[in-house]
Amino acid sequence: MSQNNTYYHPEDLKKFGNIGEFQPDLAKKFFDYYGSVFADGALSAKEKSLIALAVAHVVQCPYCIDAYTTDTLEKGATEEQLWEAIHVGAAIRGGASLVHSVQALNKVKELGI
């Protein structure tokens, strides 16, 4: 499949800012909010970047994974920190599936003699 026939292009990450082309006011509100969220606060910008990397894996956003892998490295995170963050995301994602098995468990017990 040629690149033109795929939905995701690495080059498109740089065009994220262009999403305001047809609705600039809402885009501005989003980017202002986004900027504030990732600024140093009660959590450091580096900690927020690691959280973003974990979430990027959970929502499986290739643009976000690209951006926040780079960002965490730029903020001086170690490879161990990157992977622990990714595992946190994976654990929550896996746990979210498994915790629903309580419903299955309840149903099994409900149906059983």
Added chain:
Amino acid sequence: MKSLLARGSELASPKEQLRILSEVSSRKGLPLFEEKLQEIGSFPLRPTGIDILQVNVGKLCNQSCKHCHVDAAPDRKEVMSKETMQECLVALASPNITTLDITGGAPEMNPNFKWFVEEASKLGKKILVRCNLTIVLAGEKYRGLPEFFAKHRVEVISSLPYFQKRRTDAQRGEGVFDRSVQALQKLNEIGYGIPGSGLILNLVYNPGGAFLPGGQSTLESDFKRELKQHFGVEFNSLFALTNMPISRFLEFLLESGNLDSYLEKLVTTFNPSAAAGVMCRNTLSVGWDGSLYDCDFNQMLDMQLEGEVTKISDFNQASLDARAIRLEQHCYGCTAGAGSSCGGSLA
């Protein structure tokens, strides 16, 4: 790793490096650096004076780091002569110049290094040495270096790309991290980096790949915590430097397919406030053969000073102050993000 020169690489040629940067810029539609300065009213870029004389005393080094902008290595033979050092000292005596910044290669491998420091010390100037740390453990010849530095109150500035072994060794060579830590411990033992000693030990961080350095103060906190906790090492300040897309780092960018995106990132993160404080405005750079440059990067790209004064033997402050600083696309490396200079972030 051998130098680009020893390997007969085309990238050993400054012209070829500049051609590649120009070709990528043109293909990607990136603006010229001087156009960016025009936009902010800073072109032509002029010096603010000469506070720092940065002398590159040679390309000979005991290490060969993957990102080295000098292409320094054990196979390089260029070293500054004692006569040229004498000419540097004459210029250094100028009352406006406050600081001598000695760099290389491993500057300590120049046979006249100690003499140069002693003579500069007599002039009462602040002396900085860009020490790669492992040279301190490179044999009997260099064993007394920490004490020598302390005797002359030399400020030691040492590269340590990361506070962990893997990333440091990947960039600077196998075993470099462990030896660097030993050297830091040695420097700490005689007071370097210890509060109140007056002996300054600063570290230099640069990214281990095709990304920019993040916030300098956060990195400094991380380095201080990790080095103290795991190795008992202390230091004064951390300078975060951007890797310049020239020489061996340019080779890495080309081979890894990162050149286009790295150059684009440098351009898109151009910071006008960093541009106002670039080191070429208050520094004069001297090459091993006495040639003059606006900075160490221009030196490695063979971009000699504009104007009549091109050798340290012809040093003339007024003439040098009137020059325009030479600019090419690599200059984006100093103005990206928080900015980058030999003294760390600019903004």
